[in-house]
Amino acid sequence: MIIPQLSIFLENKSGRLTEVLEALGKENIRIIALSVADTSEFGILRLIVPDPDRARALLKEQHFTVNISEVISVRTPNEAQHYARLLRILSDLDISVEYTYGFPHGKEAVIVLRCSNNEEAVKALENKNIELLSAKDFKDF
Amino acid sequence: MDIWNRHIECMDRDELKRIQSERIVETVERVYFNVPYYRHKMQEAGIGPEKVKSIDDLWKLPFTTKQDLRDNYPFGLFAVPMTEIVRIHGSSGTTGKPTVVGYTRDDIAIWSEVMARTLTCAGANRNDFIQIAYGYGLFTGGLGLHYGGEKIGASVIPISGGNTRRQIQIMHDFGSTVIACTPSYALYLAEAMIESGISRDEFKLKAGVFGAEPWTENMRREIEDKLKIKAIDIYGLSEVMGPGVASECLVQEGLHISEDHFYPEIIDPETLEVLPEGSMGELVFTTLTKEGLPLIRYRTRDLTRLNYGRCKCGRSMVRMDKCIGRSDDMLIIRGVNLFPSQIESVLLEMSGIKPHYQLIVDRVNNLDTLELKVEVDEDFFLDKISQLETLRMKLQDNLQSSLGLGIKVTLVEPKILGRSEGKSNRVIDKRKF
Numbered sequence: 001m002i003i004p005q006l007s008i009f010l011e012n013k014s015g016r017l018t019e020v021l022e023a024l025g026k027e028n029i030r031i032i033a034l035s036v037a038d039t040s041e042f043g044i045l046r047l048i049v050p051d052p053d054r055a056r057a058l059l060k061e062q063h064f065t066v067n068i069s070e071v072i073s074v075r076t077p078n079e080a081q082h083y084a085r086l087l088r089i090l091s092d093l094d095i096s097v098e099y100t101y102g103f104p105h106g107k108e109a110v111i112v113l114r115c116s117n118n119e120e121a122v123k124a125l126e127n128k129n130i131e132l133l134s135a136k137d138f139k140d141f
Numbered sequence: 142m143d144i145w146n147r148h149i150e151c152m153d154r155d156e157l158k159r160i161q162s163e164r165i166v167e168t169v170e171r172v173y174f175n176v177p178y179y180r181h182k183m184q185e186a187g188i189g190p191e192k193v194k195s196i197d198d199l200w201k202l203p204f205t206t207k208q209d210l211r212d213n214y215p216f217g218l219f220a221v222p223m224t225e226i227v228r229i230h231g232s233s234g235t236t237g238k239p240t241v242v243g244y245t246r247d248d249i250a251i252w253s254e255v256m257a258r259t260l261t262c263a264g265a266n267r268n269d270f271i272q273i274a275y276g277y278g279l280f281t282g283g284l285g286l287h288y289g290g291e292k293i294g295a296s297v298i299p300i301s302g303g304n305t306r307r308q309i310q311i312m313h314d315f316g317s318t319v320i321a322c323t324p325s326y327a328l329y330l331a332e333a334m335i336e337s338g339i340s341r342d343e344f345k346l347k348a349g350v351f352g353a354e355p356w357t358e359n360m361r362r363e364i365e366d367k368l369k370i371k372a373i374d375i376y377g378l379s380e381v382m383g384p385g386v387a388s389e390c391l392v393q394e395g396l397h398i399s400e401d402h403f404y405p406e407i408i409d410p411e412t413l414e415v416l417p418e419g420s421m422g423e424l425v426f427t428t429l430t431k432e433g434l435p436l437i438r439y440r441t442r443d444l445t446r447l448n449y450g451r452c453k454c455g456r457s458m459v460r461m462d463k464c465i466g467r468s469d470d471m472l473i474i475r476g477v478n479l480f481p482s483q484i485e486s487v488l489l490e491m492s493g494i495k496p497h498y499q500l501i502v503d504r505v506n507n508l509d510t511l512e513l514k515v516e517v518d519e520d521f522f523l524d525k526i527s528q529l530e531t532l533r534m535k536l537q538d539n540l541q542s543s544l545g546l547g548i549k550v551t552l553v554e555p556k557i558l559g560r561s562e563g564k565s566n567r568v569i570d571k572r573k574f
Contacts, residue, residue: 007522007523007524008555009517009522009529009554011552011553011554016554039529039530041533041551041552042529042551042552044524044526044529046524060154063555064514064554065517065519065522065525065555067519067522067524069523069524098525114524
């Protein structure tokens with residue numbers, strides 16, 4: 001239930017995000033989910049794509065600083081209380097969330113999380129019957 | 142225009158040469174017999190002290206470099222027992238080991254003498270109040286000026302560097318007439334003076350002696366306009382003595398070298414040949430009277446040229462031009478010496494970044510600023526903002542503690558800093574000298 005995610009280091013400079021996306025676009029790489037974290041000095045672009053190894057190799061060729069990180073993902077009804085519930089499950093077990101982002105999928109929401117301990121988080125959520133998504137599920141989005 | 146030591150400073154050049162020749166013979170004998178390192182070097186070159194009979198034989202001797210000083214850290218090149226050393230200074234801001242210099246009581250007396258000449262060159266005398274805003278400490282600037290100021294009988298104000306508001310207040314309240322600091326700090330003071338709201342007429346400042354970093358004629362004009370003073374360029378390096386090696390007079394057409402103590406040559410930094418009179422090249426000094434740390438043909442790495450014509454002020458001592466640059470990659474930042482290799486060694490000690498960097502030097506509001514762009518190591522780069530921020534802060538701290546300089550660190554992508562383009566691209570100096 002661990003999903004590979006591309007993390008790309010970006011200088012805080014106009015045009016850099018465009019260049020990453022153009023490089024991927026040229027090879028017809030589909031982006032399933034995307035999030036950008038930024039500070040005043042730099043940013044990190046996070047992407048979930050169907051074939052992360054290929055995308056990573058492509059970006060490396062273009063000299064981007066890119067790595068594959070691991071996240072987990074759940075599907076919940078598109079309402080705040082459901083999001084809150086799963087976060088509560090994690091915080092009760094002292095599992096902290098380093099970052100999270102989400103996107104709608106029909107009437108449901110797909111939520112991506114990076115936890116202090118992804119494996120424990122998976123276990124905890126499974127015990128509470130929360131629907132976890134696999135990398136394969138993502139390919140079908 | 143007063144001259145501190147008219148007998149020497151206006152001396153006939155043939156007479157001067159006779160003194161220099163006597164002194165070089167003594168100096169070479171002294172280093173040969175008292176400093177094993179020099180003796181070995183001369184033996185390797187096949188030269189005994191008997192081969193040096195006058196200053197014209199100097200070219201036969203091997204050069205001394207900063208590396209020689211480092212290799213003999215701390216006291217290996219001293220030519221007297223430590224019981225004779227009464228003062229120790231170090232070069233400004235280098236990683237790990239500074240270059241160490243030692244002075245005997247006589248050395249301090251000569252240093253005071255040449256600094257007295259320097260201050261007199263700038264028009265100062267016993268009626269003056271000299272505010273010394275150079276740092277006091279291992280750096281030679283503060284104490285060098287201090288002893289010279291006392292020697293001419295001026296009232297010395299040893300305020301040291303920093304604390305600009307207090308500098309302005311003391312300058313006003315004590316009626317300082319001469320300020321000694323770096324030229325960039327002088328411009329900073331000029332602005333602080335305006336901000337203080339005190340009218341220029343209430344200050345008694347008339348001259349400044351500025352050195353320890355390169356500056357241009359434009360900067361001189363700006364300082365003179367803004368502070369309404371005469372801005373005098375002084376030159377020195379701790380290895381040779383400290384400030385006082387050379388100084389402009391009020392004519393402001395070159396810096397008079399105290400040639401009876403420091404003998405200058407100009408060499409081609411590539412071929413190491415001595416160049417003909419008037420050529421631009423690297424300045425090399427041989428100390429003629431120093432006891433603690435005599436130096437034979439010390440390569441300063443500063444590029445300049447010498448003018449042997451007599452100056453309108455009456456002094457016959459040779460004049461050097463303002464230095465136009467360096468024959469190595471040393472930078473002078475806020476008076477602190479910095480070699481790019483020092484940055485490299487800090488980077489190599491850290492994980493998480495690659496030793497690929499670009500240093501951008503600029504001057505903002507008359508103060509030097511440094512920005513270091515470094516590449517994040519891909520293997521280290523996970524995807525946490527906090528990890529990158531920690532890395533950035535840690536690098537800034539390490540640079541501050543090992544170089545003594547505040548450097549703003551920016552993390553960049555690898556593509557930005559070219560691999561094969563070599564050293565020249567490593568440093569971008571936007572300051573205009």
